[in-house]
Amino acid sequence: MNVENEHSTSLWMETEVAAAEPLRAKATADVVIIGSGIAGLSVAYELAARNLKVVVVDRGHIGKGMTARTTAHLAPVCDDGAGELIKMQGEENAKLFHESQRAAVDRIEEIVKLDRIECNFRRLSAYLFPGPKTEPSELDEELKAMKKAGVAVEKIKGIPLAGYETTTCLHYPDQATFHPLRYLRALTETITKRGGALYERTVISEVEEKDGAVIVRAMNGAVIEAAAAVVATNSPINDRLALHTKLAPYRTYAMAFTIPKDSLPDALYWDTMDPYHYIRQQPGPGGADYLITGGGDHKSGEADDAWARFEAIEAYTRRLIPQLGKEITRWSGQVLDTPDYAAYCGLNPGNKHVYVHTGDSGQGMTHGPLAGLLIADLITSGKSPWQKLYEPSRKPTRDLTNYARENMTTIKNFAEYLAPGEVSSYAQIKKGEGAIVREGLRKVAAYRDTHGKLHKSSAMCTHVGCHVHWNSFERCWDCPCHGSQFAGDGTALNGPAVKNLESLD
Ligand SMILES: Cc1cc2nc3c(=O)[nH]c(=O)nc-3n(C[C@H](O)[C@H](O)[C@H](O)COP(=O)(O)OP(=O)(O)OC[C@H]3O[C@@H](n4cnc5c(N)ncnc54)[C@H](O)[C@@H]3O)c2cc1C
Numbered sequence: 351m352n353v354e355n356e357h358s359t360s361l362w363m364e365t366e367v368a369a370a371e372p373l374r375a376k377a378t379a380d381v382v383i384i385g386s387g388i389a390g391l392s393v394a395y396e397l398a399a400r401n402l403k404v405v406v407v408d409r410g411h412i413g414k415g416m417t418a419r420t421t422a423h424l425a426p427v428c429d430d431g432a433g434e435l436i437k438m439q440g441e442e443n444a445k446l447f448h449e450s451q452r453a454a455v456d457r458i459e460e461i462v463k464l465d466r467i468e469c470n471f472r473r474l475s476a477y478l479f480p481g482p483k484t485e486p487s488e489l490d491e492e493l494k495a496m497k498k499a500g501v502a503v504e505k506i507k508g509i510p511l512a513g514y515e516t517t518t519c520l521h522y523p524d525q526a527t528f529h530p531l532r533y534l535r536a537l538t539e540t541i542t543k544r545g546g547a548l549y550e551r552t553v554i555s556e557v558e559e560k561d562g563a564v565i566v567r568a569m570n571g572a573v574i575e576a577a578a579a580v581v582a583t584n585s586p587i588n589d590r591l592a593l594h595t596k597l598a599p600y601r602t603y604a605m606a607f608t609i610p611k612d613s614l615p616d617a618l619y620w621d622t623m624d625p626y627h628y629i630r631q632q633p634g635p636g637g638a639d640y641l642i643t644g645g646g647d648h649k650s651g652e653a654d655d656a657w658a659r660f661e662a663i664e665a666y667t668r669r670l671i672p673q674l675g676k677e678i679t680r681w682s683g684q685v686l687d688t689p690d691y692a693a694y695c696g697l698n699p700g701n702k703h704v705y706v707h708t709g710d711s712g713q714g715m716t717h718g719p720l721a722g723l724l725i726a727d728l729i730t731s732g733k734s735p736w737q738k739l740y741e742p743s744r745k746p747t748r749d750l751t752n753y754a755r756e757n758m759t760t761i762k763n764f765a766e767y768l769a770p771g772e773v774s775s776y777a778q779i780k781k782g783e784g785a786i787v788r789e790g791l792r793k794v795a796a797y798r799d800t801h802g803k804l805h806k807s808s809a810m811c812t813h814v815g816c817h818v819h820w821n822s823f824e825r826c827w828d829c830p831c832h833g834s835q836f837a838g839d840g841t842a843l844n845g846p847a848v849k850n851l852e853s854l855d
């Protein structure tokens with residue numbers, strides 16, 4: 351989702367990444383990159399470094415998609431656990447996964463040094479601590495699996511969280527973190543210095559291969575011709591369905607608080623709960639730092655109880671860290687999971703010159719820079735050591751339970767068209783609220799804006815027709831099938847949908 355229609359603000363969202371204009375006519379490039387998050391800008395950076403002319407185009411403001419909502423743990427460790435990863439991918443791929451994720455963090459560190467980027471990049475430790483239902487033997491199993499997957503890890507006794515002073519935990523050295531938007535800002539500066547161009551507020555609706563090249567068309571009529579295109583829109587906008595049947599959208603929640611400086615060792619803290627909590631610090635002004643805590647994940651569009659989730663995250667964090675200060679901000683965002691925990695990154699299925707990156711599985715801050723290395727290698731040399739692991743056309747090879755479960759959402763969703771509306775009249779919808787209303791055979795997504803004006807749209811998502819759900823925290827319509835999001839008035843905000851909901855005003 352891009353920033354202008356949002357009702358929650360992350361700690362970084364106000365940091366400007368780059369000022370750019372919309373593309374209004376025609377542009378040409380060696381490679382056009384659609385999407386200016388960590389993935390798109392990393393790909394653009396690597397290609398510009400190899401003397402290719404790049405054009406980056408975004409539907410919103412530069413860098414203000416999901417990367418502006420991240421908590422930026424730069425962790426090469428699979429956050430679903432090595433045991434799970436080995437179950438889905440086998441030991442060799444699990445090793446390759448961790449090797450490639452480490453290479454992504456090393457590359458960020460290298461770029462930070464090379465371009466002297468002031469983005470609070472630092473190496474630090476991560477600690478995995480047991481939730482209330484975790485048996486000690488489960489940590490032992492995970493320790494073994496991590497070692498098999500080539501990860502440096504050790505068992506330690508005690509971490510500086512209340513109640514865990516003597517508990518056995520896992521310690522992962524050499525993880526990292528940074529300020530994500532300051533990093534992106536520096537990438538854009540280098541990209542433009544190397545002759546690249548950035549365009550914002552330009553919605554791409556079509557990516558076509560023709561005569562050995564690519565033509566990319568925007569909704570406003572602008573066209574970009576290039577030798578290759580990279581679709582880095584978080585959720586792919588070029589494929590109607592192929593990749594989306596292998597992706598599941600989840601909403602996750604984050605909060606930032608003040609914390610007295612140096613009152614908690616600077617580290618990444620994760621628990622073993624499902625969904626898990628993720629905690630870290632960020633340097634703040636004056637005598638305080640920020641403590642960023644997140645969790646509460648659920649399948650997109652399947653819950654509308656953000657306030658209860660924030661309350662639970664806060665209560666949990668205060669129990670662990672009693673010195674926590676006042677809340678600064680809270681926000682939510684979406685992640686796209688794959689059934690085998692690795693992103694889809696490489697040549698888009700069925701294409702020769704169109705590349706895609708999606709399915710970060712909650713680890714987009716490492717998967718994005720990895721896409722930079724992998725896709726730049728594929729474009730310039732036709733191969734990468736990680737090509738097969740991240741191959742977008744792959745099918746999950748081992749445990750198919752997740753795969754089948756995720757596809758049930760779409761089937762269940764279509765039945766909602768037969769259900770009654772959520773309210774029986776438009777008069778019941780208060781300012782700033784949205785609800786589904788039945789009008790004869792039709793379902794209406796109705797939103798009353800803060801001035802009292804009622805906006806009526808079809809409840810049918812413009813991707814492939816699922817039934818949208820109101821998200822009262824972000825004040826937008828979420829599509830549970832593949833994660834599209836629309837503003838209250840039906841304006842498309844997040845892919846795969848490109849077109850607005852049909853207006854019924
Ligand atoms: C609360 C939260 C916490 C997270 N914490 C972590 C973490 O600690 N560590 C981690 O590794 N990951 C984390 N993630 C995940 C990570 O932030 C994302 O996976 C990552 O930022 C995605 O980057 P991206 O470049 O793929 O997508 P984005 O940053 O969303 O960029 C995609 C861009 O494409 C543009 N776009 C979309 N459609 C079009 C179109 N039709 N035409 C033109 N442009 C278009 C969008 O406007 C957007 O700017 C978190 C995510 C959330 C929400």
Ligand code: FES
Binds near residue numbers: 845847
């Ligand atoms: S996102 Fe696919 S139908 Fe809505």
